[in-house]
Amino acid sequence: MAQRVLDVLQRERPAAIVEVGSYVGDEMAVVERDQLLDVMTLLRDHPELKMNMLSDVTCVDYLGQEPRFEVVYILYSIPHKHRVRVKVRIGEAPEDCWVPAVANLWYSANWGEREAWDMYGVRFEGHPDPRRILMYEEFVGHPLRKDYPQNARQPLIRRPDAPTTDDQTTRLAESSHDRRVS
């Protein structure tokens, strides 16, 4: 059903597609990172595709493999009722561990990408609000990485080098004239 989506993608952006696949009825396409924004814009706006809902953003950590991370976008089209998974493979090194943010294309990417950053430490370049979302700001590491121990405990300790959770309150104050919050 969503094979049509892959066909259109391969026709319109052959250079951007690394791989396409289909398994148990799910279609997916692996995309070059440099072309991600272009492909995502096409997916959203092309009249045959019209993927107007970004259902979910997540990430998979293939520890020990190269490239290590796979960022997964699950897209759905309400008018055409088809669904596709778009993936980007990225490496582990800090300078390589990023993808362009799609938060300007779909609102849902805002929180979805924040969660993926929080849990996996993948940077979303150009994200309007790159904060942690589930963990607290003082948290060290990214809990869903495979090398983060399952039973690790991290008490909440103030760190001078990290923004505190309380700073999030004053973030709003910076743009206001309120002098009572400093």
Place this chain on the structure above:
Amino acid sequence: MNKTIAQNAAETYDAKGRQAGEGVLSPTLAAFAEEAERLPTDELIVNMGPSHPAMHGTVRIVMRIDGETIKDGDVQIGYLHRGFEKESEAATYTQIFPYVDRLNYVSPLLNNTAFAMTVEKLLGLTGRIPERAEYIRVIVGEISRVCDHLTCITASLAELGGLTTFFWGNRAREHLWELLEDVSGARLTHSYCRIGGVAWDLTRDFEPKCREKLAKVRHLISDTRKLVEKNRIFLDRMEGVGYISAEDAISYGITGPCLRGCGVDYDVRKDHPYSVYDHFDWDVPIADGCDNLARYLVRIEEMEQSMRIVEQALVQIPPGPVIVDDPLIALPAKREVYNSIEGMIAHFKHIMDGLRVPPGEAYCYTEGGNGELGFYIVADGSGRPYKNRCRPPCFYTTAALRQMILGANIADVVPIFGSLNMIGGECER
């Protein structure tokens, strides 16, 4: 619109300072009003939550307010994060069911079904589950959906001051929970589904009992509607409050009753019929108000439609087994586990190693209580998932809360937040 305090007071009080239609201010009042005009005003940062009676679960909203108007807001979640995904990666597929129960704890059976269906998709079992099991899943799932909507509606009505409806709603929910308790043995976290079917058959007197309870629930819902739907206070707080346009709602990834309240016809059960949902005659209710009232009306009507599905399923349900006949997938019957060495070994292997899911990945989506509830599982061939991602409908709905409260009054935050039915366990997992 923006009158000065002095003008306001002049309209409200007469010369002697008493309330009247018109009049001149008394000298004291005039002096006071004049002074009030000169007072410096400022925007203020106000914290709502995380521990606040109206914040179902624990959500913190930091608001920048100007008088009563919200100028900016920051919704902060994560206080209920329990590491569902991390725990899943260490548990066998069977052991994950209790965790899944605790995602959306008002409709655990819908979560159970969604998770089981994803694993079944990876196992290639989709469409090969015994039909009786599919019907049982639909019946208990739809009952759970009614519980979910009852919780949402009556809790937000209670926050608007209608405590009576809260008790009625809870009584209705209690009737349904009794029913589910009969079937599954647990009142709240049922863990009743299994991969390949359900744990055991319905109780013998389920059908008459179910019909009796549904009649009671219908009665309570209709009483609630009579009480509130023409109530001026209720309508003032619901109508036109919490507006979000259909386009924005789609872009935010809102699904379920909140999206259908924006006039978008998207219901996974109708658009991508799974299980046996295409065997029933039912409708997808839609309202196009895009506000609290629309979301309320959609939920009210959905409860009726869910009960229609249950009643049809009770008639259609065929006899037969309730779990697939495959010892590699289904747990052996307790009778065999206790009486035969083969049964015991099968049980041991099943529990310790887990059932083997071939390597691959799948995303399976169902209509949960609050929208599209999906699981994205990456299997590596072992008995434990390599990754188990839950696509939480609440998470994306809560993300849109900021936009809905911008420009609203502080008091409106409570009904708006209530109408979204955020379930902390699912939102933050």
